[in-house]
Amino acid sequence: MALMVLCIYTVYSARPCAIFRPMRLTLKHQIILAPAAVLLLMALLLAFLQYTYWDLSRKRQEARNLGTVFVALAEAELATQRMHSLLMQLGGEPLVDVRCFGELNGLYEHLDGATGRILQILPLPEQSRTLLRQAVADLNPELGIDVDRFNAAIVMLRPELGSLSELIQRQREKLRGLHSQDVDELVDHTAFVSIVVLGSAIVVGIFLSMYFGRRILRRVKELSDSAGRVAAGDLTPPPAPAQVHDELDALALAINHMTDRLLRVVGTEKLLEGAEEERRRIAMDIHDQTLADLASVLRGIQEVRCEGECKNGVARIEEDLRRAIGNLREVMDNLHPQTLDILGLGPALESHLERHLSKPDLPPYHLYISPRVDTLPLSRAARLALYRIALEAIHNVIKHAQASRYEVNLDRRENDLILSIEDNGNGFDPRAVPTSGHRGLYNIRERAKTIGAEVSWGASRFTSGTRFELTLPLPDAGQGA
Structure with missing residues (x-):
């Protein structure tokens, strides 16, 4: 519930990024945070159910142990009563019937086994444990048939067995009532907790997905808009992040650098285009104006009629003028080759x-x-x-x-x-x-x-x-x- 309240506060508070601003998560962590939170809550629910089942199993085992002790006490009580009856029949006879001895031996084995289970399961005080062991040992027929010893052991054993039977009976009744009550409460409690945790997991997953999804989509849209403006010809670089925290910040920085380099390339291209256009214009001006003027001067010189030294001078001037026109045509070709356009x-x-x-x-x-x-x-x-x-x-x-x-x-x-x-x-x-x-x-x-x-x-x-x-x-x- 606390995690759910925290997520709701994060999404709808005045500063939705305040909690995550000090430690911005990477993009992959933002994507897996919502399912991770849901899985964590489900794991906690499974742990709670496992603990509840363990507690119920422990109580059931305790009830089975009490049942085992109760049966062992009943068996020990019956064996003690039967041994007491046989001893009353024997009285003071000096000889013991073999069949009576065999029955006493069998009853002793049942008594010894029952008391052994009782001592193994019940956490009795050391005095009671010593009394039980001593009484059972005194009833061993292998030590001889001593009626007085047997009677003393039975007198010492039967009250102890009776008190233990009453104690076990009270514990069983109490545990039976508690068990029935615990099962009902357990079902109600488990159902309530399961519904709350499942609902919280769904709400937490939805709100985390909404928060990070909206945040990621907003940043992706900003990057997409920046890329669209660059593609449309607006070469204004998008703002670069001060620090690279995740993959989207790296992408924003890459777009910024790409736009900056594109600006330089486009600037170089425009500069070269401008230079070539200016060279082309100068070549056209030379062709249309300067060459035309020089050609007119050449025709005027060619029309000059003179003899002797004057004729040689005019010929030299004509040759120099032709050479200058040729050099000028070469300059024009270097500025902008006309053959390329033609x-x-x-x-x-x-x-x-x-x-x-x-x-x-x-x-x-x-x-x-x-x-x-x-x-x-x-x-x-x-x-x-x-x-x-x-x-x-x-x-x-x-x-x-x-x-x-x-x-x-x-x-x-x-x-x-x-x-x-x-x-x-x-x-x-x-x-x-x-x-x-x-x-x-x-x-x-x-x-x-x-x-x-x-x-x-x-x-x-x-x-x-x-x-x-x-x-x-x-x-x-x-x-x-």
């Missing part, structure tokens, strides 16, 4: 390699681009990120690997797009490369994160060198870019 990822890579990396002083390469790549539903951001990552990885091979050849592969493997660049150079361990001073690897990782790709560096299939691989999960069929 032709696609594969042709843009192929064009860049042919125009810039097919020189005699650079290592030869092998390029393979699957025809299925151009049909993939890649967004403009994904195509641009893949293009920049491929160029950065190729630049690292040329600058650091000291390779004599390398291979560039762009292919589709089931539901993934695979970009791999493999060389036969020195090789390196990317984990041993410090972050500071090596922006190339950092840029590759950050660009891959913005499009949801994974990058890895491993051993090359050549005898030496490094294999760079990017894996981009492709959107489902029918999903737009």
Whole structure:
């Protein structure tokens, strides 16, 4: 009952968590607390019933012992009376009939056995026990038929047996009444206690389940709402618990850290997208304005008609202007490759390699681009990120690997797009490369994160060198870019 009152107070008090706040239970303990409390109350009920049954069994055993003593007293009394009758018949005869002697011997055995059971069961005073043993020993026919000794022993034994019989009879009557009364009270008491304990167990289980269930569901709903807001685009981190007490606190802390990291990833993605958009705008401005102006100047110079030294000067100016236009176009291509928007990822890579990396002083390469790549539903951001990552990885091979050849592969493997660049150079361990001073690897990782790709560096299939691989999960069929 006290436990039930405590649970009710816990659920409906003004501060429902006050009792459990100092020592918050783990989630699994909160879940099993209600059935554990019910099982504890049921165990206490079983212990009470077991004790009650033991007490009843003890009283029944006591009643059986009194019955055994009563029968033994009756047997001893009958044996004593019969022995007294036989002694009266014998009188003062000097010779004893064999049959009388045998009967006396049999009666003595019954008397000895009955008194032995009495002394074994009854907790008699030592004086009474000594008197009984002495009287029975004096009635032993094996010691000789001495009528005076027998009469003295019977006179000493019969009053003691009579008093014991009266005592046992009173105890039996008293125990019989108490037994009947105890059984009725026991049934009523046991039924009442069983109903109270079962009812308390049900109430305690319900209230503990309600309290912890409501508490767990409220916290789960808060976490679910936080995750839903993050999924909907609201990247406000949910509050992190000051201390991790259970699994839900650990989940809340994980969601907080995940949201914080997602904020950084999204911030990086937005920054890269903004930078690429600005580069694209600058390239368009250069193309639409600066190149147009330079082309107009070039046409004006080409229309100039002069002879001699003047003609040579105009030719030099025209050549310098053409070189400047070419350099400006290269700058435009580095800012934002137009071939990527016009032709696609594969042709843009192929064009860049042919125009810039097919020189005699650079290592030869092998390029393979699957025809299925151009049909993939890649967004403009994904195509641009893949293009920049491929160029950065190729630049690292040329600058650091000291390779004599390398291979560039762009292919589709089931539901993934695979970009791999493999060389036969020195090789390196990317984990041993410090972050500071090596922006190339950092840029590759950050660009891959913005499009949801994974990058890895491993051993090359050549005898030496490094294999760079990017894996981009492709959107489902029918999903737009």
